[in-house]
Amino acid sequence: MNIKEDNLLHLNRYKIEPPHPSYIAGFIDGDGCIFIRKIKDGYQSGITLTQCRTNILQVLRYHFGGSITSSKNRNNKTKNKKNQENDYYYKYNKRNQYNLLVRSNEYEILLNYIKESIIIKKIQIDCLYEIYKIVNQPNELEKKENYYTLCLNNNIKTNIIEENLSKINIQYIQGLFDAEGCIFINIEKFSFRLSISQKNHPNILDSIKQFLGFGKVYNYNFIIYNKNDCLKFINLIKNGLIVKYNQACAFERFLTTNDKSIKEEMYKICNEEKHKIEHFTEINKQTEGKEGYLDMIRLRELKQKISKEIIVKQIYKEKSEKMKGNGNHNFGKKLSEETRKKMSTSIRDSKGGVTDDMIIQVRNMIQEEKTNCEIAELLDLPKYTISRIKNGNIICRNEDKLEKKTFTQEEINLSKRKIQIDEILFVIEKCIENVKPSIILTTLIDIRDKNNIKNTLTIDIIKNIKRNIQKNKIPFYPSELSYEKYNDYKERIQSYANEYNKCNEDNL
Numbered sequence: 001m002n003i004k005e006d007n008l009l010h011l012n013r014y015k016i017e018p019p020h021p022s023y024i025a026g027f028i029d030g031d032g033c034i035f036i037r038k039i040k041d042g043y044q045s046g047i048t049l050t051q052c053r054t055n056i057l058q059v060l061r062y063h064f065g066g067s068i069t070s071s072k073n074r075n076n077k078t079k080n081k082k083n084q085e086n087d088y089y090y091k092y093n094k095r096n097q098y099n100l101l102v103r104s105n106e107y108e109i110l111l112n113y114i115k116e117s118i119i120i121k122k123i124q125i126d127c128l129y130e131i132y133k134i135v136n137q138p139n140e141l142e143k144k145e146n147y148y149t150l151c152l153n154n155n156i157k158t159n160i161i162e163e164n165l166s167k168i169n170i171q172y173i174q175g176l177f178d179a180e181g182c183i184f185i186n187i188e189k190f191s192f193r194l195s196i197s198q199k200n201h202p203n204i205l206d207s208i209k210q211f212l213g214f215g216k217v218y219n220y221n222f223i224i225y226n227k228n229d230c231l232k233f234i235n236l237i238k239n240g241l242i243v244k245y246n247q248a249c250a251f252e253r254f255l256t257t258n259d260k261s262i263k264e265e266m267y268k269i270c271n272e273e274k275h276k277i278e279h280f281t282e283i284n285k286q287t288e289g290k291e292g293y294l295d296m297i298r299l300r301e302l303k304q305k306i307s308k309e310i311i312v313k314q315i316y317k318e319k320s321e322k323m324k325g326n327g328n329h330n331f332g333k334k335l336s337e338e339t340r341k342k343m344s345t346s347i348r349d350s351k352g353g354v355t356d357d358m359i360i361q362v363r364n365m366i367q368e369e370k371t372n373c374e375i376a377e378l379l380d381l382p383k384y385t386i387s388r389i390k391n392g393n394i395i396c397r398n399e400d401k402l403e404k405k406t407f408t409q410e411e412i413n414l415s416k417r418k419i420q421i422d423e424i425l426f427v428i429e430k431c432i433e434n435v436k437p438s439i440i441l442t443t444l445i446d447i448r449d450k451n452n453i454k455n456t457l458t459i460d461i462i463k464n465i466k467r468n469i470q471k472n473k474i475p476f477y478p479s480e481l482s483y484e485k486y487n488d489y490k491e492r493i494q495s496y497a498n499e500y501n502k503c504n505e506d507n508l
Helices: 003-013 021-031 055-064 108-114 122-134 141-156 162-167 170-180 202-212 227-240 245-256 260-275 291-324 337-350 356-367 372-379 383-390 409-416 421-432 437-450 459-470 483-507
Strands: 032-039 042-051 067-070 098-103 181-186 191-197 216-218 221-224
Touching: 003 055, 021 032, 021 042, 021 108, 021 170, 032 122, 032 141, 042 055, 042 122, 042 141, 055 067, 055 098, 055 108, 055 291, 108 122, 108 291, 122 141, 162 202, 170 181, 170 191, 170 202, 170 227, 181 245, 181 260, 191 227, 191 245, 202 216, 202 221, 221 227, 227 245, 245 260, 356 372, 356 383, 372 383, 421 437, 421 459, 421 483, 437 459, 459 483
Parallel strands: none
Antiparallel strands: 032 042, 042 098, 067 098, 181 191, 191 221, 216 221
């Protein structure tokens, strides 16, 4: 079976469900890198896994997203003189290496899946989990710096929290063996051994020995020499392996046969698996190869939407039941508008409800720019009552309700926008000058502070404007500017987008 077919076989094994969380935790503890690093606009975080075979990388990308890239390869090969008669076997100086990188825009599902199973890199995973929550908040620089420093220090020297060693199980050992394990056969002496290396954290090897009840720990290695123990170990872990699955199968056959030729064949398979070079061509896929992850995202969004609809329907149902009263479903249908108005006013007064004075007080406080919560607390009124007064649904006795104006989509969008047109133009100009979004945000916040204007700006608003103009999308409406000024900014944005796209093409 060639490498491509073998990769597909493992991918199909895990199409329905991803590998066990403890397996992935063991693999990341062995071969993963969890990082938080500083960049121009703030901090960048992610998880990387580097392997010479992409089978495990493709399985993880399918379920958890990310992209596979290739490390630089010297591609020097020299033929092993001892095996020069075998065309398939070579000893390579450098095998191709491939990296799976899962960045902060995708790693939430992976973090939630493995965070309770990680042992060695638990502190780094926790840092990643916490910084993900505040990554787009500009006022949390101190927290971000603390998480960055904590992750960096633990990557240099990690101390395992003793209580986490109780999480060791067979699945975790499978993942750690796939990452740091070794199957060794000496064909001349027909000797063999299995081992797991962990130089930085030898105490985890003692815990594995204690969990299994066999094996030895020597010189930063957990080692099994005994044939029966080797078979027992392979039987426990083989079906959960991905990277070393073929080696494990061959090693098991090597131990269970007395046929010398079969032993030699199994030895060749083990060594071929160790040294075979993979030429992986499906690099840096955007959507292909991670269908399971995209399905999970769609399913999560659908669940959130359905949950929201259920909650809204329940609220309206409860309000409707309260308004119906005791069977008076058709009450007031044929009453005149004037009679209904008089009745609603008298009912309101008889229940000790909102008086005209209260309505006027609320309106005055609204003009003073007090929030609904503040008004409700000061006047001891429900917040929905404040909203109804603000919207004109509750009025004074001597007033007539105004007909509600219908708004265009443009007017609705403008009313919800948290950034003013002059601020948008300022952002556009600074982006064209290649000023960092974080600096633009800080400048705008300072301007608002000087003018005693409440800050509603975030780094996401700035970045969205920048992304729009990079795609030649105008982030404001023609009605907001004069005809000449609108066309001037339109041309400037188009020129900036063309230059940006050209730079990207040159870099490819």
